[in-house]
Amino acid sequence: MTDSVANKKRLSASSKRCIGVRGLTKYFGDFAANSAVDLSVDEGEIHALLGENGAGKSTLVKMMYGILKPDSGDMDLSSEPYSPDSPSHAKRAGVGMVFQHFAVFDALTVLENIALGLEGKFPGAELAAEISELCERYRLHVELDRRVHDLGAGERQRVEIIRALMQDPRLLILDEPTSVLTPQETEQLFATLGRLSDEGRSIIYISHKLDEVRALCDRATLMRAGRIIDVVDPRQESTRSLGEKMIGERLKETKRGKIKKSSNGKARLTVRVGEVYPESSRSVALRDLYLSVAPGSILGISGVSGNGQDRLFDVLSGEITLPNPDSIMLDDLPIGHMGVEQRRALGMLGAPENRLGHAAVPDLTLWENIILTARHTRGILTNKHLISGPAARRFADEVIQTFDVRTSSVNAKASSLSGGNLQKFLIGRELLGRPKVFIVSNPTWGVDAKAQLFIHKMLIQMADAGASIVLISQDIDELLSISDRICAVCHGRLSRTYPTVETTPDYLGALMLGQEVDS
């Protein structure tokens, strides 16, 4: 990311150790989440923990922060034995943590939220002065009397970081801190972390964004299946070699090949909507939805979460219908007024962001979940009213075989599958229906690198077969690597669309913040 941070000289190799971990082991039932993990972080070091989902990174740091108790192994902090019983014990010992999902109260002000995290402090002028001083020092800007529900993701994270820093920690642990940030906000975060490390504070940085780790971190510990695989200097490694070590097999390029132009170059799906009013005061109004997707092409829609993506998906899938039929055209057919089932019959399929509870019913088996969207194909519904169990089971089995879904059988409940496997199943369910248009939202959210690769391949395969794909995503790397054209949604307003080859992460970041750039 920023060269200034990346090239900053760190403390010399002779520096003292901040935290050391030896032989840490943690079981959940039969499952070894961590086995004999060793880790050592020096003072002032920014140390990355890299690994796929489920590799054991979170378990490890939760033990350091006193949320989980290790089954065996020991830790030391600044050369003293350290075994925290609780997060408050860890805080007193000088360990702070910023979680992936923010633990802040929406209805309270920034000041009150910070006071709540500190024992024995009251949200008065004295504390406010202390916080302001700290913010000054680290150049963290936040207005103390604003309520948290008015803040964006980046600002909320700053609240958490300030709260952690108020404890004057020796070690700060950050769990996937950039997953909700724009590139600009990420840069600001990196600058702050650089300042903290200059003061001699240590940082453990969990991520699976390899570029960031290379830009920011002094050392990286790679984890796989609960074990330490390697400790490397990320600057000596390429993004590719890091990725290979992390997932244990060679990454294949997922860049799109040449885009096949349809015979007449005409758009398959055209959306022209001036405004979609919100149902309630809490949801976002959608404005200026003008987009078109050609057959065989992938349109990426970027945006920071909570900017109207959910409603955009619903408008496209038909869960929200529009009064004017002409506002959405499928080839030459007006479909704006049609509901989900009618659109699906015309070949418009989709996979929403929320896999359990929207795309699938958690308590139903896989074959029953097939019926939700594929019931009008392959004789699953005989004579319109009767369900053929065998036909649905065959379909589910075909999805499982074709897309390498790891599960015990078609009778497994949807909730028993891991995120990646369930997503493969859900996209496979639609893919076998040969979609003309496919709308998908955050398909690789919380999915490990290997499944991510597989899902990207599925989408490309679908586009190569002639489908028009609308990919709504918060993952910029994903958008840049597989979409043909890109736009962004900010506060419910859709930006202009640009060819991906002409876009950079910075440029996209500006679009995500609602700044239209003249090309």
Add this chain to the structure above:
Amino acid sequence: MIFVEARSETHWYHEWVAVFVALSLTVVTASILLAAMGLEPVSSLQRILIRPLNSVYGVSELIAKATPLITIGVALALGFRAGVWNIGAEGQLVMGGLCGGAVALAFWGVDGFWVMPLVLLGGSLGGLLWGAIPAFLKVRFNANEILVSLMLTYVAILLLSVMVHGPLRDPDGFNFPESRLLHEAATLPKLFSAGRGHLGFIFAIFFALLGTWMVKRWHLGFEMRVTGLSLSAAKFAGYSRDRTVWTALLIGGGVSGFAGVVEVTGNIGQLVPNISPSYGFTAIIVAFLARLHPMAVIPAGLLVALSYLAGEAAQLSLGIPAASTQVFQGLLLFFLLGTSLLVNYRVRFGRVT
């Protein structure tokens, strides 16, 4: 160490194992209680649980009590699966009895094979109408169906009372609040030489079969289930919540109404101010005992009916208070709900490995 772990797959027999364990625990606990009261447990249990069923009369009585419980239990199981909480089956039953009874009285003294079907149809429509009110209010104004259906129960009971005190009162009945006795053509035949078991039981079994088929094969049944489990998944699938609300409450109302008219024409034989000892409410327990499986409603209904007979027998032959029925019912429910944990979780003994 004992571990309780979620099962990744559940099999049909897990539910039956759980029920069997619950029944065994109930019998064991009941024996302990009886022994504590100074009674000899085995012979006492034999007296209150087995002897009532030792005669045609006993079985017939059991069936008479189980008929409305099973009929309504099936309909409620379907609705509860859909997340539609129809608590007013009692009112729908009363309306069914009232409307069906009114049809029977209108054709009083008229013979013909068509009278009975017409009476049953009238009763079903009465219940259907009573179920349609909460459905309409829910769909149109998002009114809570639990409150509306429950409140309508008291309206129905008062309406029945008004009718039997007024227009439907027997003109030769010395001003008693009762209708005429229904005539032969409007009465359901008895199944046995003794007791009150009647043809309605066959209908109840038929409803259980129909309900089972509906859950397994009928797409609308699946749609209702998905809506009950996850509204937004149902929306994504293109299923309509309104259709589910209407279907669940119309089935619940219609079938409860049918149970009501069957009770009046098969069991009571006339309209009286009180035609049901809360069968509509007890059927809620029956539906949950059966874990909302329509087929399992049959044994659940018989079991609850038996607990009534056992209570009567305990009072008569053992001289223990009638409240003991409730103790036994409570034990049964407690153990059944407790062991339901075993359906979705398994217990493992052992050590951390």
